[in-house]
Amino acid sequence: MTTKTIGITLSLLFVSFLSSLTAQNTIYEPLVLEDVTYAPEDFGKMWTFDAVPTQRFEELYEFKVTEDWLEDVRLSALEFSTGCSASFVSKNGLIMTNHHCVRGLLPNIQQEGENLQQDGFYAAKMSEERAFPNIYVDQLLSIEDVTEEIQGAMAQGKNNEEQVKLRDEKIKEL
Incomplete structure (x- = not known):
């Protein structure tokens, strides 16, 4: 065997040895679900429509959730085809979302000489609104x-x- 072959062989053995060490040593203990405890506060202020923290709303905000309110909120909540959340903010279908959700789409509606990323956009009339091509939203109609x-x-x-x-x-x- 040549020196080069021996060097490559030893290198491979050393790398294999190191990878087996890291596979055996972990900082994570096996998870025993029975030992996991949590409190409502652990979830922050986010919730899903099938687990509305109505009692928490009453305690923290003195607000009683009604079925009508919940249905209105549920029907207002949307998901962009890009995965971001959004909301209807008008009865005419105007949608609001976070800036980072549409940042990459702005060039699709930007007109010559505009820099929507830098300057933003304001439509004074509905006829001035611009729709993003090939983008849709999903609305949760029922659970x-x-x-x-x-x-x-x-x-x-x-x-x-x-x-x-x-x-x-x-x-x-x-």
């Missing part, structure tokens, strides 16, 4: 708990692979 249906389909599987297949089929069906 339905389908957990039991999916678990029922999975229970028909004889092994993990079959259960995953049945789960995926049921989700696609729903």
Whole structure:
């Protein structure tokens, strides 16, 4: 064997040894879910429509959540096709979102001589509004708990692979 071959072989052995050391040593302990505790404050001020912290609203803000209010908020909440959140802010369909959500799209509606990134944009009339091409929003119209249906389909599987297949089929069906 040449010196070069021995050097390459030793280097590979050394790298393999180091990678096995790092694979065996970790700062993370196995997670035991029964030991995990949390409080509502751990979630900050964000919530989902299927888990509205109504009692917390009453305690912190002296505000009683009604079904009408919740439906109005739910129907106002949107998701851009880019993954960002947004909201309807008018009955005419005007949408508001964060600047970073549209920053990369601005060149698509920018006219010659404009720098919307630097100068911004204000439409004094609806006819002056500009729509982003090929961008859409999703609106949450309803929520339905389908957990039991999916678990029922999975229970028909004889092994993990079959259960995953049945789960995926049921989700696609729903």
